[in-house]
Amino acid sequence: MTEEILIAGFGGQGVLSMGKIMAYSGMMQDMEVSWMPSYGPEMRGGTANVIVILSSERISSPIIRHFDTAIILNQQSLDKFEQSVKPGGLLIYDSNGIVRHPERKDISIFRIDATEEAAKLQSSKTSNMIVLGGFLKIKPVISMENVIAGLKKSLPERYHKMIPENEISLRRGGEIIREIHKV
Amino acid sequence: MKEVTGTKEYIKPENLVYRKSSLLTDDIMHYCPGCGHSTTHRILAEVIEEEGIVHDVIGISPVGCSVFIYNYIDIDWQEAAHGRAPALATAIKRLLPDKYVFTYQGDGDLAAIGTAETIHSCNRGENILIIFINNGIYGMTGGQMAPTTLPGMKSSTSPYGRDVSTMGNPLKITDIVATLPGTCYVTRQSVHSPVNVRRTKKAIRKAFQYQKLNRGTCFIEIVSNCPSGWKMTPVQANKWMEENMFPYYPLGDLKVPEEKQGDQPKTE
Amino acid sequence: MERELRLMKGNEAVAEAAIRAGADGYFGYPITPQSEIIEYLMEANPCVTTGMVVLQAESEVAAINMVYGGAGCGKKVMTTSSSPGISLMQEGITYIAGAELPCLIVNVVRGGPGLGTIQPAQSDYFQAVKGGGHGDYHLIVLAPASVQEMADFVGLGFELAFKYRNPAMILSDGAIGQMMEKVWLSPQKERSKKVPEWATTGKPENRKRNIITSLELDPDRQEAFNQKLVAKYNEIREKEVRLEEYQCEDAEYLLVAYGTSARVCQKAVQLAREQGIKAGLLRPITLFPFPSKRILELSDRIKMALAVEMSAGQMVEDVMLAVNGKVPVYHYGRMGGIVPTPDEVVENLKERIIGG
Numbered sequence: 001m002t003e004e005i006l007i008a009g010f011g012g013q014g015v016l017s018m019g020k021i022m023a024y025s026g027m028m029q030d031m032e033v034s035w036m037p038s039y040g041p042e043m044r045g046g047t048a049n050v051i052v053i054l055s056s057e058r059i060s061s062p063i064i065r066h067f068d069t070a071i072i073l074n075q076q077s078l079d080k081f082e083q084s085v086k087p088g089g090l091l092i093y094d095s096n097g098i099v100r101h102p103e104r105k106d107i108s109i110f111r112i113d114a115t116e117e118a119a120k121l122q123s124s125k126t127s128n129m130i131v132l133g134g135f136l137k138i139k140p141v142i143s144m145e146n147v148i149a150g151l152k153k154s155l156p157e158r159y160h161k162m163i164p165e166n167e168i169s170l171r172r173g174g175e176i177i178r179e180i181h182k183v
Numbered sequence: 184m185k186e187v188t189g190t191k192e193y194i195k196p197e198n199l200v201y202r203k204s205s206l207l208t209d210d211i212m213h214y215c216p217g218c219g220h221s222t223t224h225r226i227l228a229e230v231i232e233e234e235g236i237v238h239d240v241i242g243i244s245p246v247g248c249s250v251f252i253y254n255y256i257d258i259d260w261q262e263a264a265h266g267r268a269p270a271l272a273t274a275i276k277r278l279l280p281d282k283y284v285f286t287y288q289g290d291g292d293l294a295a296i297g298t299a300e301t302i303h304s305c306n307r308g309e310n311i312l313i314i315f316i317n318n319g320i321y322g323m324t325g326g327q328m329a330p331t332t333l334p335g336m337k338s339s340t341s342p343y344g345r346d347v348s349t350m351g352n353p354l355k356i357t358d359i360v361a362t363l364p365g366t367c368y369v370t371r372q373s374v375h376s377p378v379n380v381r382r383t384k385k386a387i388r389k390a391f392q393y394q395k396l397n398r399g400t401c402f403i404e405i406v407s408n409c410p411s412g413w414k415m416t417p418v419q420a421n422k423w424m425e426e427n428m429f430p431y432y433p434l435g436d437l438k439v440p441e442e443k444q445g446d447q448p449k450t451e
Numbered sequence: 452m453e454r455e456l457r458l459m460k461g462n463e464a465v466a467e468a469a470i471r472a473g474a475d476g477y478f479g480y481p482i483t484p485q486s487e488i489i490e491y492l493m494e495a496n497p498c499v500t501t502g503m504v505v506l507q508a509e510s511e512v513a514a515i516n517m518v519y520g521g522a523g524c525g526k527k528v529m530t531t532s533s534s535p536g537i538s539l540m541q542e543g544i545t546y547i548a549g550a551e552l553p554c555l556i557v558n559v560v561r562g563g564p565g566l567g568t569i570q571p572a573q574s575d576y577f578q579a580v581k582g583g584g585h586g587d588y589h590l591i592v593l594a595p596a597s598v599q600e601m602a603d604f605v606g607l608g609f610e611l612a613f614k615y616r617n618p619a620m621i622l623s624d625g626a627i628g629q630m631m632e633k634v635w636l637s638p639q640k641e642r643s644k645k646v647p648e649w650a651t652t653g654k655p656e657n658r659k660r661n662i663i664t665s666l667e668l669d670p671d672r673q674e675a676f677n678q679k680l681v682a683k684y685n686e687i688r689e690k691e692v693r694l695e696e697y698q699c700e701d702a703e704y705l706l707v708a709y710g711t712s713a714r715v716c717q718k719a720v721q722l723a724r725e726q727g728i729k730a731g732l733l734r735p736i737t738l739f740p741f742p743s744k745r746i747l748e749l750s751d752r753i754k755m756a757l758a759v760e761m762s763a764g765q766m767v768e769d770v771m772l773a774v775n776g777k778v779p780v781y782h783y784g785r786m787g788g789i790v791p792t793p794d795e796v797v798e799n800l801k802e803r804i805i806g807g
Binding site for chain 2: 475476478504506508509510512513514516517518519520521523524526528542543546550651652653654655656660661662663664665666
Binding site for chain 1: 456458483484569571625626627629630631632633711714715717718790791792793
């Protein structure tokens, strides 16, 4: 099993930390993992993306140009990466601020209104956990148990009190993710 | 050697007027007659010996005429690339904070190619001593213009005299480092007369004592000569130095530390 | 103490491994994509735990000369940088090699020439393995292909550097520096209190003064010293070659790749074999010494070698020298910060097979 995932959005949306939690969770599940952030000047310009690979075997290149799953959190990233999803792959996007929705017909497309939902839950910092919950609902590559364990490992001790809140968001994500198009 | 008639009766302890420092090796110094380096080496060796720090001192030699100082003074040495001595000294002192660390550098080394290392070591207040020999010329490579070459002064790369409009002005780097909070003791001395030799020796001694107290960087400029490079006899060179170098690089203390209770170094 | 499993960036792994290896000093200057190393060290503040000195220098030039000074005291000292910074350090590196001092230098390579890109590349191979600065000298060059090896090679690099009194370099790249992977960290080692007999620590009464220098104006003596270095490099070539082979037993087509490219090529070997092409991979772990002997042995059994590098073709020259004309040697490279894909490598291999 190998799952090659791209997560892209604005800085501050928790792109890198979502990837980190995925990687930690995969590690808890005894998988090989790699987490490769974009580290160019665009980091300062507001967009952020990260490639996470979860695999049962040794990971070859951490930098790849086509993905099994793309998790897209803003319009710029959708424009840039829609074509990078492998045929038959998965695209999950948060519709907040999206004016041009994904158009491909050869991939599965799911929409998750995480930003809106996080606002409802009055928990804006955990919108990335809502997205992660949605992804795991569609592709349960890591068990919820290991995600919680990964969360514990990746968060500094002083934030551990926020884990229950994150858990609620993870579960909520699974409930609100909507199918737009399926192959 | 043939004995000069009658000398034997005078070689007695009570007639001894000067003894070479035991730290000075028997190697014959390669310096030109009249050069200030040999005198500076001598008093440096004497201070190290008199202060009893020979087993705890590490010197950094430069690229320049004094590159072979490690052949003349019997202590541990590291030979730096051109201008980099303060970087070496920084690491040595930080890794061996109980040792005494000094650099010995010329004007090209310290004030041209090594300007960044000089300024930043002083600015960090490294607990090291920097001895800076300023003779306004590149001696070893054959008399080229130095950052400290005086306006109008001739050298092999300013054969018509230093034109400050195209070649820049002599750099008073000692004045610059004196403004940095990291330096504790900054002084400008010379070794061309007995009284000046005594003053310089006193300055070196003070600097090592301040180093023991971790007071920050000590910086001693020694305005010196270069009879060969200046194309003068030693006597002419010293006279020229007094008349031309000293007005531009006046001797004296530029910065002395505020004495803290109980840490006043002994001066004699 | 047990080994510890962590998820870390390659850069962070270098920093943590340095502390755990009992390093005495780190001197560096920030540059992308490796600034996490000094950031990690500053945050970890090993000065209060192990006593390790960490200092941000005013330039790479100063940093490498601080390494020289520290190494001259017999201390375990290191610096890290990325390509443009390593170019600035070349002066210091040749002096360190000339003074026969041990130290560790990490180059997290980015694409060039000039400012180039900050993305990963392998374009500093020549600089790393052929000397880099002036004069006849070599570094011991280790090429990690994972975050685990980034950590492991810190200890190994110091060990080899002290064994041979020679600077060692970890030649990594932006991908391995920036990526996070699982890494098993070794337990904390005590900092060594041993003072090598050549170190300058202040001259005690019972030994001659130590002089750390690379200067020798007498040509006969300088040549004798050069010959001593040659003998040392030959001994290193004899004893320290490290490599990894993947499916080479029956390989007809040999891929040769190190670091990130080797990871790509391992996948490419799998893909090629799925298509019935008997490919194998030789991954040099030491770039100096280069595994020439083994490549020559394999060249009796293979039809072709393909060097895959993120460069215009540098290591390929060493592969050619090793093969010594026995079989054709080709190069496939991507540049500018682009990492080749396994598919691309297979396609190129197939083109060579048809073309050859």
